Amino acid sequence: MQIDPSIKSRPTYTPPELVATAGLQLFVSESDAGHLLEPLYRQCAESGAQWLVAEPGNAPGTLADSLSGYLQRILNDAPVTTRLYVAGSESFLWDIRNQALLAGLVDEQIQLAPPVSAARRLFCTHCYTLMEGVTASPHTCTGCGRLLLVRDHFARLHGAYVGVQINAEDPDEQPEQEVLQ
Amino acid sequence: MSIDSIPVRVMAIEQVAPLIREFKLEAIEGRLPAFSPGSHVQVIMPGASREIRNAYSLCGDPATPRRYSIAVRLQDASRGGSSFMHGQVNVGDQLAITPPANLFAPVMAARKHLLIAGGVGITPFMSYIPELQRQGAKVELHYLYRGGQTGAYLDQLQQQLGSALHCYDSGQGNKCDLTAVLSGQGPGTHVYICGPESLIEGVRSTAAALGWPDSLIHFEAFAAPEPGEPFKAQLTRSGKTLDVAADESLLEALEREGVKVPNLCRGGVCGQCRTAVLEGDVEHRDDFLSNDERSSGSCIMPCVSRAAGKHLTLDL
Amino acid sequence: MRMSPKPVQTFRDDFTYSNSPGAVARFPFPFPEDEYRYSVNIEPHVTPGPEGSVFEYLLDIDEHYLSEMAERAIVLEENPKRCLAMPHMDLACWDMIERCMTSLAADYPEHFSLQVDGDQWTWENRLLNIKDSFTFGDSSTLPLPPMEYMGRQVQGDFALMDQRDGDLFLDAGIVTCPADWSLAFDAGMSFSEWHGPVPLAHEMGVFERALKYLTAIPVGRPVRRLNWTLTVNARMDTSPETYPNWGTDRASVTADNVGEKVHLRVELQVLDRMPRSNALMFSIRTFLISFDDLVTNPDWARRMHRVLKTLPPELIEYKGLGRYHDLAVEWLSRFDPAN
Numbered sequence: 084m085q086i087d088p089s090i091k092s093r094p095t096y097t098p099p100e101l102v103a104t105a106g107l108q109l110f111v112s113e114s115d116a117g118h119l120l121e122p123l124y125r126q127c128a129e130s131g132a133q134w135l136v137a138e139p140g141n142a143p144g145t146l147a148d149s150l151s152g153y154l155q156r157i158l159n160d161a162p163v164t165t166r167l168y169v170a171g172s173e174s175f176l177w178d179i180r181n182q183a184l185l186a187g188l189v190d191e192q193i194q195l196a197p198p199v200s201a202a203r204r205l206f207c208t209h210c211y212t213l214m215e216g217v218t219a220s221p222h223t224c225t226g227c228g229r230l231l232l233v234r235d236h237f238a239r240l241h242g243a244y245v246g247v248q249i250n251a252e253d254p255d256e257q258p259e260q261e262v263l264q
Numbered sequence: 265m266s267i268d269s270i271p272v273r274v275m276a277i278e279q280v281a282p283l284i285r286e287f288k289l290e291a292i293e294g295r296l297p298a299f300s301p302g303s304h305v306q307v308i309m310p311g312a313s314r315e316i317r318n319a320y321s322l323c324g325d326p327a328t329p330r331r332y333s334i335a336v337r338l339q340d341a342s343r344g345g346s347s348f349m350h351g352q353v354n355v356g357d358q359l360a361i362t363p364p365a366n367l368f369a370p371v372m373a374a375r376k377h378l379l380i381a382g383g384v385g386i387t388p389f390m391s392y393i394p395e396l397q398r399q400g401a402k403v404e405l406h407y408l409y410r411g412g413q414t415g416a417y418l419d420q421l422q423q424q425l426g427s428a429l430h431c432y433d434s435g436q437g438n439k440c441d442l443t444a445v446l447s448g449q450g451p452g453t454h455v456y457i458c459g460p461e462s463l464i465e466g467v468r469s470t471a472a473a474l475g476w477p478d479s480l481i482h483f484e485a486f487a488a489p490e491p492g493e494p495f496k497a498q499l500t501r502s503g504k505t506l507d508v509a510a511d512e513s514l515l516e517a518l519e520r521e522g523v524k525v526p527n528l529c530r531g532g533v534c535g536q537c538r539t540a541v542l543e544g545d546v547e548h549r550d551d552f553l554s555n556d557e558r559s560s561g562s563c564i565m566p567c568v569s570r571a572a573g574k575h576l577t578l579d580l
Numbered sequence: 581m582r583m584s585p586k587p588v589q590t591f592r593d594d595f596t597y598s599n600s601p602g603a604v605a606r607f608p609f610p611f612p613e614d615e616y617r618y619s620v621n622i623e624p625h626v627t628p629g630p631e632g633s634v635f636e637y638l639l640d641i642d643e644h645y646l647s648e649m650a651e652r653a654i655v656l657e658e659n660p661k662r663c664l665a666m667p668h669m670d671l672a673c674w675d676m677i678e679r680c681m682t683s684l685a686a687d688y689p690e691h692f693s694l695q696v697d698g699d700q701w702t703w704e705n706r707l708l709n710i711k712d713s714f715t716f717g718d719s720s721t722l723p724l725p726p727m728e729y730m731g732r733q734v735q736g737d738f739a740l741m742d743q744r745d746g747d748l749f750l751d752a753g754i755v756t757c758p759a760d761w762s763l764a765f766d767a768g769m770s771f772s773e774w775h776g777p778v779p780l781a782h783e784m785g786v787f788e789r790a791l792k793y794l795t796a797i798p799v800g801r802p803v804r805r806l807n808w809t810l811t812v813n814a815r816m817d818t819s820p821e822t823y824p825n826w827g828t829d830r831a832s833v834t835a836d837n838v839g840e841k842v843h844l845r846v847e848l849q850v851l852d853r854m855p856r857s858n859a860l861m862f863s864i865r866t867f868l869i870s871f872d873d874l875v876t877n878p879d880w881a882r883r884m885h886r887v888l889k890t891l892p893p894e895l896i897e898y899k900g901l902g903r904y905h906d907l908a909v910e911w912l913s914r915f916d917p918a919n
Contacts, residue, residue, distance in 0.1 A: 092776020104475030164475035187452020251827025298855035533789040
């Protein structure tokens, strides 16, 4: 069984802090993560802050067209001094961040709250399939069926961790499942 | 530290503003390397007591790379560099320049490039504008100068930018309202400043007060290797004493004298050339030693570091 | 002595790959000491280097050229996404084309020629029977996208790194012979991100220093370093993508076949500043030598033994040597008098 060396590239998160000088305070969260942003929102709700909430029940891993479209419209007209605060599952955080980057925002303007769960998006390095809500390693790839070691190596543009076949060297290996932290 | 220079010939000289003289340079042998917008070169000039190296932005279109243009403002309290360029250099003369380096490249992913230039600070933007326009990018220029002294390239800029050009001639009493310039900008607007320290500071503090993220504000900083002061190095084991000139590194001087020191990167990061210092204060310029090692003064990285004073005694 | 490309040998299936004595002699043995530890082992890549050596020219072309180009074509046929270039890297790709074509034509005139008439270029690669005319800078005039076009004609993997915010970003590349990393996953990562999985080096500050040095490289001052690992069989494509195909190779090493199966894999990495785009071109030229060939040099045999014997467990694990490390050390021990 492979030992996954600890990986320095794994993102770390700190609770967001309000930036008072922002021209627009923009909050985006999944419905079960609102509590992480509420205290900040209350401090600036009077002055035109905006809050978008993703409805539960969307296909996991996809931003609902409505959320994504609404966010895009706000970003198109937003001032350069916008500050964006995001809360939700880890893949949601990075999907919103990547959409904001395409709209011209820079990472300095975006704060990602600690993810609300340990669930990961997984990228299969063999067939490039992306899978949502992965909570244990190893995980069976839904694309090619291989049993994947879920590593801590993270790609921000994918919002996903990489998975590599865990028993490629000895296909008879039966590694135990471990819950991901 | 000493980078091989490129010999060039001065093909043309033009006074582009009362205080700003432009030089067009061509390679004497072969072709000049292509360059990226925002690049600069150092011109190596003879000074009174030692060589002077001044950095100048390449202000021509990067798409016509074989001829470099640099523009030099005559400084009032000149240490010699600008007065040399203005007073001593003629068409047909030979100069030595370093290959282009770039510490001020435009951010190509920007949705809008907001350029703020003061006087001769217009120069890097002259290489930005044609390249950015070829890519279809949005460009806006705010040019602060003193008419009768430093406003250069106004006709060319008017042609290129039209209403995206905003001029502020302080001689006519036109002042640039930085708050107005920096307000109402959209996401992905990057600001670039080139000019006197006071302008850079003014833009940075105004932007910060308005809530701009720092990483959207860029300014030209010439961090090219600084020449140093000459000093003497005494080697206790070999008994040699050698003079380290201003424009050579301690490592180069040692090699010149036949003293072999293990070395690899010649840039202050790999640690190979570490040498024990017995006496003398060190001016550390490396990225290898720890803070403790630096303050102990007991060792030096000769490929980049120098004596802080006139003298070092080394265990070599 | 210049190595002439020989007929195609294979880096998979029947592994007909072999090194001539000349290739063995010029192999870039990477260990300056008996113990291996991470360092910022970057040095200036001054050319021309020692005659006949792998450091003689900016890019090394050797007897394996045709074999490696055939192998690359197979990999790209199987998975075209092993080559990619983000749209903003088009200018950088053209910088790379210029650098590769001008140096190959100058350094190997028997195989390559380049005619430049303003922006009308004609390139000839007689090894691959290629002759193309195109407008420099206009990707629509090339038969393939620029990264792929050039990448299919030079040995080794290539990456182009965009320099911004004082950092380097892996935004384009052609990666068909990696030592176990995936361009598809790593694309867009910053310097320390894509080095994330490397153990020990981060704590030593190796990457921080390396990044400072690399971002300061000017045009015309390329640098190089050597990287190494071991590969079972002469397999070029040891990518994560195809790991299911080659993973079992690691379990196939026995006390008797170490010499034939275990290969020292050395990467000659060259970093060169691209003039128009300010990007950094990263060439990863891969050399393979079997232990049988390696030990024909007694100094190499002895040092290889000592390096492997003293390799920290984190590195054994990270380089994937766990299953056969002991076998390799045992096999090499007979060449080490100190044993």
